[in-house]
Amino acid sequence: MYETNYHRPKTVADAAALLAKSDEAKLLAGGQTLIPTMKQRLAAPSDVIDLRHIDDLKGITETGGGGVRIGAAVTHAEVAGSETVRRLIPALASLAGEIGDPHVRHMGTIGGSIANNDPAADYPGALVGLNATVTTNKRELSADDFFTGLFETALEPDEIVTAVTFPAPEKAAYAKYPNPASRYSMTGVFAAKLADGSVRVAVTGAGEDGVFRVAEMEQALSSNWSPDAVAGVKVSSGDMLSDIHGSADYRANLVTVMAKRAVAAAG
Amino acid sequence: MATVTITVNGKKRSATVEDRTLLVSFLRENAGLTGTHVGCDTSQCGACVVHVDGKAVKACTMLAAQADGSEVVTIEGLAQSGELHPVQAAFHEHHGLQCGFCTPGMIMAATDMINRYGAKLDEATIRRELDGNICRCTGYHNIVKAIKAAADAMAGTAQAAE
Numbered sequence: 001m002y003e004t005n006y007h008r009p010k011t012v013a014d015a016a017a018l019l020a021k022s023d024e025a026k027l028l029a030g031g032q033t034l035i036p037t038m039k040q041r042l043a044a045p046s047d048v049i050d051l052r053h054i055d056d057l058k059g060i061t062e063t064g065g066g067g068v069r070i071g072a073a074v075t076h077a078e079v080a081g082s083e084t085v086r087r088l089i090p091a092l093a094s095l096a097g098e099i100g101d102p103h104v105r106h107m108g109t110i111g112g113s114i115a116n117n118d119p120a121a122d123y124p125g126a127l128v129g130l131n132a133t134v135t136t137n138k139r140e141l142s143a144d145d146f147f148t149g150l151f152e153t154a155l156e157p158d159e160i161v162t163a164v165t166f167p168a169p170e171k172a173a174y175a176k177y178p179n180p181a182s183r184y185s186m187t188g189v190f191a192a193k194l195a196d197g198s199v200r201v202a203v204t205g206a207g208e209d210g211v212f213r214v215a216e217m218e219q220a221l222s223s224n225w226s227p228d229a230v231a232g233v234k235v236s237s238g239d240m241l242s243d244i245h246g247s248a249d250y251r252a253n254l255v256t257v258m259a260k261r262a263v264a265a266a267g
Numbered sequence: 268m269a270t271v272t273i274t275v276n277g278k279k280r281s282a283t284v285e286d287r288t289l290l291v292s293f294l295r296e297n298a299g300l301t302g303t304h305v306g307c308d309t310s311q312c313g314a315c316v317v318h319v320d321g322k323a324v325k326a327c328t329m330l331a332a333q334a335d336g337s338e339v340v341t342i343e344g345l346a347q348s349g350e351l352h353p354v355q356a357a358f359h360e361h362h363g364l365q366c367g368f369c370t371p372g373m374i375m376a377a378t379d380m381i382n383r384y385g386a387k388l389d390e391a392t393i394r395r396e397l398d399g400n401i402c403r404c405t406g407y408h409n410i411v412k413a414i415k416a417a418a419d420a421m422a423g424t425a426q427a428a429e
Binding site: 001032038040050103 | 269285286287289308309310311313316322323324325328329330332333335376379380396398399400
């Protein structure tokens with residue numbers, strides 16, 4: 001790892017000020033991606049700004065409309081174990097409980113995961129699948145607008161995710177085919193029927209540009225919420241990731257398989 | 268450079284280290300506690316698992332500076348007054364190790380999962396909870412047996428104390 005300077009701000013404003021001071025500074029949330037990346041010398045931030053000690057980024061609260069607001073520095077283990085999340089959005093709690101391994105879940109955070117936007121991460125599927133809202137120190141963004149491509153988000157260079165708000169769906173489930181070594185998603189499908197009756201199907205782990213929705217599956221499920229409704233819907237392999245773990249064709253097929261499983265699990 | 272103070276196994280340890288120093292390096296090189304191992308060094312194998320503020324984490328994937336002010340427990344902190352911790356005793360009894368390299372991380376992961384699940388810990392849960400710990404000798408079977416026995420023994424002790 002190259003040399004760096006560690007900072008531990010107490011407020012979001014202090015973190016933003018530190019971030020603005022240097023072009024080469026990086027925010028350090030749980031560090032479960034950033035630190036391995038720095039160790040491999042694939043990242044060499046001049047400064048790392050630790051967000052784990054900012055009280056405003058912590059906590060899980062039930063919102064007025066029956067949804068859940070999760071602070072950006074809340075860990076995967078906290079989401080998985082939260083009574084509030086398990087009661088209102090059990091699919092989200094179980095998704096968080098399947099990220100990485102127990103030790104990673106004790107450190108990794110929702111804000112860090114979505115700001116990194118790894119195409120094989122799980123949370124982008126939940127955010128897009130549930131039509132969540134991302135709050136930053138500057139504005140609010142819909143999940144659809146937040147994720148813009150491979151490791152790319154709409155975040156400005158000095159913008160910090162502060163929370164994510166999820167509406168409670170009528171029903172939802174996440175079906176993931178994990179890479180057996182890394183536990184990253186080879187393909188994960190989050191299928192949800194929202195409280196207003198609209199249907200969303202979000203796919204993570206498979207697409208070259210990260211998370212995406214499958215309009216044809218959403219339409220099919222709107223009129224008939226059953227695994228059979230998506231069984232015949234195939235996605236094109238043209239935009240799929242292809243690597244040693246699975247070809248584009250394999251992942252395209254997994255999208256349909258995982259969509260069926262997600263719909264069946266949601267009941 | 269950063270002055271880092273970490274309470275390790277109940278004892279305060281201070282050192283001035285580079286900001287990029289990993290927690291596992293601090294433990295091994297500054298605190299002299301070499302029971303915490305570096306296996307893969309890529310956050311996968313779990314040989315470096317320690318408890319930070321009561322939670323199992325990978326010490327190779329955390330800066331020492333991040334742990335400044337925290338309480339850390341390592342494998343050296345489990346045995347009390349010369350008596351093995353119940354999880355250590357169970358690994359001994361059930362031969363939960365072959366070469367022993369992964370053992371410190373396995374035991375720290377095991378104590379963490381027993382803390383969270385208690386007597387409810389079953390074999391399937393143990394195997395799932397060991398996702399982040401790799402045994403290169405592939406001796407998982409006895410490791411799982413040892414963890415189950417320790418969970419049962421610790422639940423029994425807890426019941427007897429009530």
